[in-house]
Amino acid sequence: MGDFRAGERVRVRAGDPAGHTRVPRYVRGQVGRIVESQGRWALADEVAAGVAEPRVEAVYTVAFAARDLWGEGDHEVTVDLWESYIERARRAEA
Amino acid sequence: MSRVNDVGGQTGFGALRIEADEPPFHADWEARVFALNSVLVRNGVYRLDEFRDAVERMDPRQYLATSYYERWLIAIETLLAERKVLADG
Numbered sequence: 308m309g310d311f312r313a314g315e316r317v318r319v320r321a322g323d324p325a326g327h328t329r330v331p332r333y334v335r336g337q338v339g340r341i342v343e344s345q346g347r348w349a350l351a352d353e354v355a356a357g358v359a360e361p362r363v364e365a366v367y368t369v370a371f372a373a374r375d376l377w378g379e380g381d382h383e384v385t386v387d388l389w390e391s392y393i394e395r396a397r398r399a400e401a
Numbered sequence: 402m403s404r405v406n407d408v409g410g411q412t413g414f415g416a417l418r419i420e421a422d423e424p425p426f427h428a429d430w431e432a433r434v435f436a437l438n439s440v441l442v443r444n445g446v447y448r449l450d451e452f453r454d455a456v457e458r459m460d461p462r463q464y465l466a467t468s469y470y471e472r473w474l475i476a477i478e479t480l481l482a483e484r485k486v487l488a489d490g
Contacts, residue, residue, distance in 0.1 A: 323403055327454035332403045333410040355450035377410055 311367055315341045316396035319369075319388065327355035330392050333376050334384075338396050339369040342385060350389055364390040405461035431470040438477055447480045455479045 311317060321336040329351045345366040353361035369388050373380030408414065426432045442449050455476035456464075464472060481487040 327450060327457055331409045332407045351450045351453075354448050355454035357451065 311341045311344075311365075311390075311393070311395070313341055313343055317341060317367075317369060317393040318396045319393055320391075324352060326352060328352050328392075330388065331386060334369075334371060334386055334388075337371055337375055339371040339375075339386075342368040342370050344368075345387055348389070350391065352389075362391070366390070367393070369393065404457040405459070405464045406457045426470075434470045434474050434477070438473060441477065441480075446484065446486065451480065452476055 316338055317340075318338045319330060319334045319336060323332075323335070324330075345368060347363050348366050349361040349363050366387055366389050368385050370383045370385045373382050373384055376384060426435070438452065441447060442452065447455075456472050458479070459467075459472060459475060463475070467475065478487065482489055
């Protein structure tokens with residue numbers, strides 16, 4: 308996982324964590340496109356849970372087609388997502 | 402499970418009210434709550450993501466019945482009580 312490049316297709320993990328997360332429900336399980344890296348940041352889920360030394364991971368801006376999320380709309384929706392929220396999309400999904 | 406704050410894409414909350422020339426704060430107490438939170442985060446009493454978590458941990462009925470900065474104040478009180486900075490009650 309990780310080291311994604313602009314243009315790569317990724318799927319957002321579908322899990323629904325018990326605590327704080329920065330994954331909006333509407334992108335879970337969805338396939339999007341890496342736009343750019345935003346550098347490395349402490350994983351918000353672990354910071355929120357009080358972990359003393361939270362994981363530091365790459366954060367990516369990921370673009371989704373509004374139509375994929377809501378069935379309508381011709382625009383894109385971009386969400387900044389930590390590396391552990393996403394995985395490389397399978398070839399058939401890309 | 403998904404919390405009450407995660408309403409993106411949901412309907413039923415009415416239209417967004419967009420104010421022309423909206424001020425940063427609608428009342429002085431809101432500015433004080435904003436400043437208080439900044440001071441507490443900068444002094445390491447809690448971290449910003451812990452604050453966001455505290456907002457999301459609110460009772461959903463209370464969350465939906467309160468304004469933006471009322472939620473901030475409730476979350477600040479929750480965290481200060483949990484860290485024994487404030488006495489219970």
